[in-house]
Amino acid sequence: MARASPGVVAALIASSRALLEILVDDTTTVVAFLEDITDLSDSERTALSGRVGAGITDQTMEMLGFVWRDVAEQLIGSSVALADYVYESATGALVLAEAKGSITSAATQGGADSTAHNAYLRQVQPYVYLSPPGPKGGPSVGFIEHGYALAFAARPGHAPGPTAPPPPAIAADAFLAVAETDPTAIAPTAGAGPGTGTALSVQIPPPPPPAKTHEPQSFxxxxxxxxxxxxxxxxxxxxxxxxxxxxxxxxxxxxxxxxxxxxxxxxxxxxxxxxxxxxxxxxxxxxxxxxxxxxxxxxxxxxxxxxxxxxxxxxxxxxxxxxxxxxxxxxxxxxxxxxxxxxxxxxxxxxxxxxxxxxxxxxxxxxxxxxxxxx
Structure with a gap:
């Protein structure tokens, strides 16, 4: 958050670092979590899943060409559910991004697809093609040209032993789905298998031509x-x-x-x-x-x-x-x-x-x- 204290930031970094060091399996080729994560209570696992989902979202948005970001609720006044972040590209385009994360033995690509799709419809779509007001009716951050919802889901597995063990009962895997505004930007991926990502298009009416007569009022x-x-x-x-x-x-x-x-x-x-x-x-x-x-x-x-x-x-x-x-x-x-x-x-x-x-x-x-x- 915009005025978070250094102490809070440092505590989040240290705690996240310690948990990820213990719970992530560095020997695999996917983002794999060890089954030890099931030792966390539901609330702790949910909190860690959210942090991981936000991190994966941020990495994905950077790879899509977005440069700057901030927490959406600090920039947009909302009367309905709002996405997590606003991103800006090098060309000045503003987009919303909702981040979802889940670490569970029931994780599947289909589940990630559904989560991303539903999150887009609920938390992103209501703001796309608009210049939403700032918090408490303040100036708008600018015209929201596009939107994304990203869902990361991980299925934890067994850690390898000191000697060659039999195949684990549960193989760790991870899944990513991206739902976005433009139905022509990325075609839906059919039949995506385990460990692959799915891009989902969300059909909404085409936007009116954005009236870019001035720079956004707020930086x-x-x-x-x-x-x-x-x-x-x-x-x-x-x-x-x-x-x-x-x-x-x-x-x-x-x-x-x-x-x-x-x-x-x-x-x-x-x-x-x-x-x-x-x-x-x-x-x-x-x-x-x-x-x-x-x-x-x-x-x-x-x-x-x-x-x-x-x-x-x-x-x-x-x-x-x-x-x-x-x-x-x-x-x-x-x-x-x-x-x-x-x-x-x-x-x-x-x-x-x-x-x-x-x-x-x-x-x-x-x-x-x-x-x-x-x-």
């Missing part, structure tokens, strides 16, 4: 997206400035210092002064990785943020290529299109210290000795 989506990014990149002054813009307050946060680092062939920023103690405390939970934000999007956003009250907030934030690792050796970094990244500490070197002044947007660099390890 809270982009602000909310980067609030989460800079919170994880450990930059409290940036988060405070974003909150001031969202709340339309006159709070003047102090200067934020970063360390500029190089990982692989890219440069990134990580906050060093001030920092969030709860984010600092996450280090033991991250298995040698660190949160960061890519230099290009960070600098562009910080300049716009410093001038948000006077010049508005433009769309011209650089979009990064989605980078995923493969093969046996872990990649040095994983980066999303908005610039949010995780870096391997042992492959990351400091190059500069950077200060950002929220009053005038000025960014100043100080050289560091070459090949300085990430502190």
């Amino acid at each position: 809270d989506l982009r602000l909310g997206n980067y609030r989460a990014v800079f919170l994880l990149a450990n930059a409290p002054s940036v988060v405070a400035k974003i909150d001031a813009v969202l709340l339309k307050s006159d709070i003047s946060p102090g200067i934020q210092s970063f360390v500029q680092v190089v990982c692989g062939d890219r440069s990134f920023l990580i906050g060093i002064d001030p920092t969030f103690p709860s984010i600092d405390a996450l280090r033991p939970h991250l298995s040698g990785w660190a949160f960061a934000v890519a230099l290009g999007p960070a600098e562009k956003f910080l300049h716009q943020l410093a001038n948000a009250f006077n010049q508005g907030f433009s769309r011209a934030v650089p979009v990064q290529q989605l980078v995923r690792g493969g093969g046996e050796k872990p990649p040095p970094f994983i980066m999303s299109p908005d610039g949010f990244a995780m870096l391997r500490r042992d492959a990351t070197f400091e190059t500069h210290e950077v200060t950002w002044n929220p009053g005038n947007g000025q960014i100043t660099r100080f050289d560091l000795p070459p090949n300085t390890p990430l502190r």
Whole structure:
């Protein structure tokens, strides 16, 4: 949520990390959960299923070309059931996405298909081809051009033993279904078998031509997206400035210092002064990785943020290529299109210290000795 505290964010990360480490079978080629998940109570398993469904949804939306996201209820006033998220593409298209997750021995592709279809009809379709008002009648986030509902379902199985065991009684498997607005975008998949995804079309009347005579009135989506990014990149002054813009307050946060680092062939920023103690405390939970934000999007956003009250907030934030690792050796970094990244500490070197002044947007660099390890 838009003004979630760093402590809440850190607690969610640490708890999710611990559960997934214990319950996910890393030896398989599908997203496989061990049968140990049945040791959780119904409420705990439901909560974890929801987190996993949201994560799978976010990965899928990025692969479909969407860059920025925020929680829908923070951007849209709703009188009927509302989807979980609003996404924005690099071209400025706004879409809704509902995320569903289920981890159960009864998981099937057909069940995922039905869940996605029903979720679309109930929580997405009522808002598509409209410019819904903001919460409490506030300005609209913009015209919703398209919508998705994604349902992830996993069937847990037995863990492999120390010696070659007999085939498990239940083989772990996973299923994904996507229901979306445009009936011509992806044809329905017939006869999808276990472990495959299904794309479902939902027939609704064609939209009226969108009247794009002006930019959307609210850029809270982009602000909310980067609030989460800079919170994880450990930059409290940036988060405070974003909150001031969202709340339309006159709070003047102090200067934020970063360390500029190089990982692989890219440069990134990580906050060093001030920092969030709860984010600092996450280090033991991250298995040698660190949160960061890519230099290009960070600098562009910080300049716009410093001038948000006077010049508005433009769309011209650089979009990064989605980078995923493969093969046996872990990649040095994983980066999303908005610039949010995780870096391997042992492959990351400091190059500069950077200060950002929220009053005038000025960014100043100080050289560091070459090949300085990430502190």
